Amino acid sequence: MSIGKISRRDAIKAITRSAAAGVAVGVGVVGGVGGYLVGSSSARPGQTVTVTQTAAGATVTQTIPGATVTQTVTAAPSTVTVTRTETVGGPAKEPIKIGFEVHRTGIGAVYGAWYERTTRAAVALINEMGGIDGRPIELIAEDDGTDPQRGVQAVEKLVLEHKVDFILGALFSNVVLAAAPRAGELKKPYFAVSEGYHVPSGQLNRYSFQPGITDVRSQLTAIAGWVVNNLGKKITMIYPDYAFGYDHRDWFGKAATELGATIIERIPIPPTETSFTKYFPRVPADTEVLYHVMVGPAVLTFVKEMGEYFGSRRPEIFGFVDSLEGVPLNSPGLEFLEGTYFWEAFPRYLDGYDTPYHRYYRNKVGVDENGADVNDPKNVSTYSHMFSCWETLFILKEAVEQSGYRRQTPDDYRAFITTLENFEWFNEGNQHPQGAKKFDGRLHQCFGQQFISKVENSKFRVVHRTRIEDSVYESDVDYTKQPL
Amino acid sequence: MGIEVPITLGILDGVVVAMVAALTALGLSLVFGIMRIVNVSHGEFYMLGAIIAWFVVTYLGSFLLALVLAPLAVGGLATAVERTILKKIRYDPESTIVATIGLLYAIQQVVLATFGPYAREVSPPFYFRVDLGFFGYSGYKVGVAVISAILIAAVYLLIYKTRLGLFMRATQQDTEIAQAFGVPVRKVYTVSFALGAALAAAAGVLIVPIQQAYYLMGLDALLLSFIIVIVGGLGSIKGTLVAALIVGLLDGVVSVFFSPTLSRILSSLLVAGVILVRPRGLFGSGKTM
Numbered sequence: 132m133s134i135g136k137i138s139r140r141d142a143i144k145a146i147t148r149s150a151a152a153g154v155a156v157g158v159g160v161v162g163g164v165g166g167y168l169v170g171s172s173s174a175r176p177g178q179t180v181t182v183t184q185t186a187a188g189a190t191v192t193q194t195i196p197g198a199t200v201t202q203t204v205t206a207a208p209s210t211v212t213v214t215r216t217e218t219v220g221g222p223a224k225e226p227i228k229i230g231f232e233v234h235r236t237g238i239g240a241v242y243g244a245w246y247e248r249t250t251r252a253a254v255a256l257i258n259e260m261g262g263i264d265g266r267p268i269e270l271i272a273e274d275d276g277t278d279p280q281r282g283v284q285a286v287e288k289l290v291l292e293h294k295v296d297f298i299l300g301a302l303f304s305n306v307v308l309a310a311a312p313r314a315g316e317l318k319k320p321y322f323a324v325s326e327g328y329h330v331p332s333g334q335l336n337r338y339s340f341q342p343g344i345t346d347v348r349s350q351l352t353a354i355a356g357w358v359v360n361n362l363g364k365k366i367t368m369i370y371p372d373y374a375f376g377y378d379h380r381d382w383f384g385k386a387a388t389e390l391g392a393t394i395i396e397r398i399p400i401p402p403t404e405t406s407f408t409k410y411f412p413r414v415p416a417d418t419e420v421l422y423h424v425m426v427g428p429a430v431l432t433f434v435k436e437m438g439e440y441f442g443s444r445r446p447e448i449f450g451f452v453d454s455l456e457g458v459p460l461n462s463p464g465l466e467f468l469e470g471t472y473f474w475e476a477f478p479r480y481l482d483g484y485d486t487p488y489h490r491y492y493r494n495k496v497g498v499d500e501n502g503a504d505v506n507d508p509k510n511v512s513t514y515s516h517m518f519s520c521w522e523t524l525f526i527l528k529e530a531v532e533q534s535g536y537r538r539q540t541p542d543d544y545r546a547f548i549t550t551l552e553n554f555e556w557f558n559e560g561n562q563h564p565q566g567a568k569k570f571d572g573r574l575h576q577c578f579g580q581q582f583i584s585k586v587e588n589s590k591f592r593v594v595h596r597t598r599i600e601d602s603v604y605e606s607d608v609d610y611t612k613q614p615l
Numbered sequence: 616m617g618i619e620v621p622i623t624l625g626i627l628d629g630v631v632v633a634m635v636a637a638l639t640a641l642g643l644s645l646v647f648g649i650m651r652i653v654n655v656s657h658g659e660f661y662m663l664g665a666i667i668a669w670f671v672v673t674y675l676g677s678f679l680l681a682l683v684l685a686p687l688a689v690g691g692l693a694t695a696v697e698r699t700i701l702k703k704i705r706y707d708p709e710s711t712i713v714a715t716i717g718l719l720y721a722i723q724q725v726v727l728a729t730f731g732p733y734a735r736e737v738s739p740p741f742y743f744r745v746d747l748g749f750f751g752y753s754g755y756k757v758g759v760a761v762i763s764a765i766l767i768a769a770v771y772l773l774i775y776k777t778r779l780g781l782f783m784r785a786t787q788q789d790t791e792i793a794q795a796f797g798v799p800v801r802k803v804y805t806v807s808f809a810l811g812a813a814l815a816a817a818a819g820v821l822i823v824p825i826q827q828a829y830y831l832m833g834l835d836a837l838l839l840s841f842i843i844v845i846v847g848g849l850g851s852i853k854g855t856l857v858a859a860l861i862v863g864l865l866d867g868v869v870s871v872f873f874s875p876t877l878s879r880i881l882s883s884l885l886v887a888g889v890i891l892v893r894p895r896g897l898f899g900s901g902k903t904m
Binding site: 235236237238240241243244400401403404405406408409410411412428429430431432436439440441442457458462463464510 | 620621624625628632727731732733734736738739742744746750751752753825826827829831832835866867870871875876
């Protein structure tokens with residue numbers, strides 16, 4: 132978009148002036164964004180781009196003098212759809228700088244490699260389509276070594292030295308918990324791509340968001356019922372001994388207990404551990420369900436040693452796919468996982484959720500139908516998590532464009548943040564291939580569907596898909612009350 | 616489930632950890648004993664062993680070949696390092712620490728740039744599950760303990776039953792006198808450094824089917840090796856073995872009954888205690904191997 136862009140604020144003002152009183156306009160990202168992106172992708176300076184979306188109810192047309200921009204806003208209760216005709220042109224615009232705090236090294240490096248690949252695919256696509264608000268994205272990646280202290284330094288470097296507009300944040304929750312407060316102090320919007328409960332818990336600040344992936348608490352709220360009703364009520368939990376693991380311990384424990392189950396043992400394991408057999412004797416013999424979640428480079432050892440220890444006498448096993456992210460399911464020693472269950476945020480195997488959007492995304496990132504690199508079937512991706520980078524970048528794009536953010540001024544950031552906080556819904560599409568998501572602006576957190584898969588023939592087969600509302604929980608957190 | 620399950624498991628796991636750790640620490644101990652230098656990059660030789668094993672098994676398909684090639688390759692690299700770096704700084708203890716820290720990062724980053732950040736698995740050359748009634752245990756792990764013991768015995772024979780071993784012991788006792796008696800001290804240094812690195816690499820090869828090849832895996836191995844050589848006494852084979860068993864069993868048994876964190880606390884306290892009460896270590900006389 133070039134000069135005279137119509138921001139969401141302008142659109143809302145126009146509606147307020149012209150449309151019938153009482154029309155609800157508090158809706159976030161407009162529907163059918165997939166079509167918009169495809170339409171824009173061929174845009175070149177001087178070309179006219181027309182975006183048409185379905186409309187219902189009152190119609191408002193606004194034309195800004197001096198620019199070849201016509202915008203039609205159509206509003207009906209609980210929906211806002213926008214039709215725009217605009218000219219892309221003029222001199223090349225200054226890039227919008229997005230800092231990317233990435234785990235290139237350290238225990239999160241496998242995630243980091245795939246997060247970077249996904250992010251670069253999304254950035255390439257957005258730039259191909261004309262950038263954000265007509266400005267190309269300049270991605271500045273900074274390695275944080277999967278280390279909280281370095282995470283803080285990375286944020287400082289991105290903000291103070293590279294002068295980025297926004298930060299796409301970290302994955303490991305201990306790093307997010309250290310880095311996001313620093314971003315908040317520097318008044319820089321920080322987008323966590325972590326699934327940790329840190330953002331919606333209220334521990335962070337007005338500048339921290341997690342709109343691209345659901346948080347652990349909501350995932351557990353969604354799947355606990357299935358686990359308790361289908362696998363058993365006496366549960367032993369094994370989890371990493373840091374913030375992310377505590378989210379599991381606390382929220383799965385709470386949800387399962389409310390459903391009549393008992394957590395009979397809790398076994399925390401340091402995330403840097405390399406040998407696990409010694410932990411298994413602590414699993415009580417009357418355990419009906421062994422719930423496991425593990426992260427870091429030793430996940431394969433963990434799962435293998437669990438198999439060696441229990442053999443055929445195993446209880447039902449339910450794990451978070453984090454324990455196997457980046458690991459081929461046909462690795463030697465994983466045979467014993469046959470018949471066990473895993474949570475997935477986004478199915479590793481395409482047939483688990485085969486939609487055109489999913490295929491589009493998979494193709495753009497270069498992942499085959501089995502969740503591995505198209506050029507190297509042994510290089511398995513961290514498929515259940517990395518989509519968060521993709522989806523977050525499109526949300527960021529939408530928030531910039533709707534808020535009219537242009538420069539790094541307090542006013543523009545205020546508009547950006549309040550616009551984002553008013554988003555309510557992300558429609559499923561090429562930008563949101565994992566599925567539609569509900570966004571809660573008070574919590575700065577999205578809610579979405581979850582998947583439960585069974586291991587069969589060394590593959591995941593999706594056996595259950597939750598509804599978005601299954602994952603919603605009550606919370607008093609309200610970031611919008613914090614000052615900007 | 617009675618107490619016999621955790622005890623059996625603790626001892627079994629402890630002995631496996633101890634034997635691999637002894638093999639790794641032995642290299643560090645030899646280098647210090649003979650050359651009087653602390654090789655901070657020792658853990659990286661261990662890591663390189665694992666990485667090379669992954670390449671050999673993946674592209675040549677033989678674990679046995681990896682067990683031969685990886686120590687040879689790492690020994691070759693150590694020889695080059697000894698000739699080009701350590702010799703230049705005249706084996707000065709302080710400079711060596713700094714130089715080997717640099718080497719540590721250099722090796723790590725080269726592996727990160729070429730091998731990547733992934734933890735890559737290697738299939739064990741043999742695999743069976745030992746069913747002990749209440750629980751199962753990896754047959755390969757037991758095999759690793761046995762192979763480590765054989766390698767340690769081979770090093771013992773090399774040092775006490777061969778001419779090269781005699782030279783090494785002579786150099787350790789008194790470099791100048793050994794030189795006066797015609798011991799090629801410089802060559803002994805080179806061989807010792809290469810042997811120490813090769814032993815670490817062999818341990819890395821053995822461990823990789825259990826833990827995967829990963830570019831940061833050397834740090835844990837280095838820390839454990841330091842604990843063992845400080846407790847056992849730098850330069851003592853017997854001390855290294857005994858200390859490895861103490862630390863390994865402590866890790867196994869305490870981890871099973873209490874928590875792995877406690878076992879690490881106890882290992883650290885053991886090191887502190889040994890330094891306070893017997894700074895040369897349990898078996899380190901500073902004179903003999």
